[in-house]
Amino acid sequence: MIYKHRTKPRLLSGLLALEKRLSPTHEKYDYIKSELYKIRAGYGGEQEYDRYMKEVRTDYPHAILHDLSLQHEGVHFQIDSLFITPDTIIISEVKNIADKIFIKANPTQFMKQLPDGSRLLFRSPIAEVERKIQFLEQWLASRNIVVTVKGLIVFAYNNEMFIEEKPSMKVITAYEAPTYFRSLTPQNESLESRDIAEIAKTLARGHTEYNPFPITARYKIGERDIRGGVFCSECEIPTIMRWSELRWYCSVCGVREIGSHQSAVIDWFMLMSSPLTNRKFCEFTGITSRHTAKRMLARSDIQKQGKGRGSRYTSLT
Template identity: 55%
Template sequence: MLYKQRTAPKQLAGLQSLARRLAPTHEKYRIIQDELYKVRAGFGGEQEYDRCMKEVHTDFPHAILHDLSLQQNGVQFQIDSLFIAPDRIIITEVKNIADKILVKANPTQFLKESQTGTRNVFRSPIAEIDRKIHFLNNWLIAKNVNLPVTGLITFAHNNEILIEEPPQIPILTNYEAPAFFRELPIETLTLSKLDVKKLAYTLLEYHEEYDPFPLAARYGIHPNELKSGVLCQECPNEPASAREGNPRSCPRCGNSSRAPYEQAIEEYFMLVGKSLTNREFCEFTGLTCRHVAKRLLSSQLLHKDGTRKATNYTLAK
């Protein structure tokens, strides 16, 4: 049974905004575009995994939670997908790589080979899963749950996968995952149907969505290097001007929006900082009238703290 669906990662929206507000000539522009491609591809692979997992129907009670983020001893760890069975928990690490995959042994090494024959090493999914198993085991012990945790690696594409020596953690394609879970040999009924449900809800209760913001500082980009203005979401190259309270039309594509400044507020917090002043809002959006800015900052998106020039705004919870 599915207890948690996947949503688009915050980082994806943030990177899209950051890419829109960077000039193509900026030294970090290509880095941001590459990062955006990786996050978008990763999310696409996870969505494909989720579609395949809809086929999982078992004779034993189970729970599925996609995109779970927990904290243990001050460390936040994210799990692509988690499967609770009566005798174990399985963490799935989903990879979206279109190239041929080679898994070499002694030491274990993952390589991707392009159609031209070029090989590149990529971070070992086994090391990633081992880290998450470690933290999840400690998290479960702290909650007095005694259940073994294992792992599974899946690839979103039907890759050609060449494995020198099978590792302890199975490696499959997304398409093969449903059969893997349906055919699990359940050795002991450590958890009843009710126990599985309770554990799933406990995990949901402690889920904390990963917050990567603000992104500009994370990538070493000064706010002054970002394009100012209220950018069209369909045609990002023209800031365009508009009077507050009226629909705003992009001069390039004609797209109109009745709440363009709310999008700009969200972008500011994704890219620049955790708090916002009237002056910073004017600089970010290109507004020239602080009184207009004050009216716009009365948005329900924001929490106001302080008065007059000392006023700061933060995102409402």
């Protein structure tokens, strides 16, 4: 049973907004594009894994949780996927790498083969999982939950893998996941079905959504470099709309909409560290009437603080 599903990463949403509002000539534009590609690819790989995990059927009770973000003694750690059996908790680290993979041990090395035939070493996912195992064991122990925690490395797609030396942790592809979990035979069934369910619920309650906002502060980009405007939802190339006759109007595709500014408000809270005010909303969206801006903000899913010119707006999420 799946106790927690995966959701779109906030960082991905923030980077999409940043790419749209950052000039292609900005010194960090190419870096932001590469970050966006990496996060989007990682999320795509995790979704591929989740698709196969829906096929898991076992003779023993189990629980599945995707995308857990936990905290222990001030340390945040993120788990791609977690599988609970009657005797073990298995952390899955999902990797989205399309190249040929070469794996060696002593010392552990993971390499991918580039188009020119050369090999590039990348950070060992085993080391990443071992760190997460340590923190999860401590997190569980602090709640009087004692259970063995193991790791699993999963490549999202059917990579051509060459295991030159057997690593210390199991390595599979997402396609193999249903068969792998079905083949497990719990030896010491210390956890009954209700215990597994309770641990899964405890983990789900402990999840704290990672908040990467404001994105400009994260990537050290000046707020003055962020392009304002309300963008058309229909045009593939970002096109700025204008407010006319009680509607947002796109001069390119001709669409007329009422609530297009809502996405601009969302972008503001993802990108900016400064508080949103009526004046800044006007500057950001191109609205010329502060009374119109006030009505728009009042209908938005945000919270107002203060009165008059001292009013500030904060996000509810």
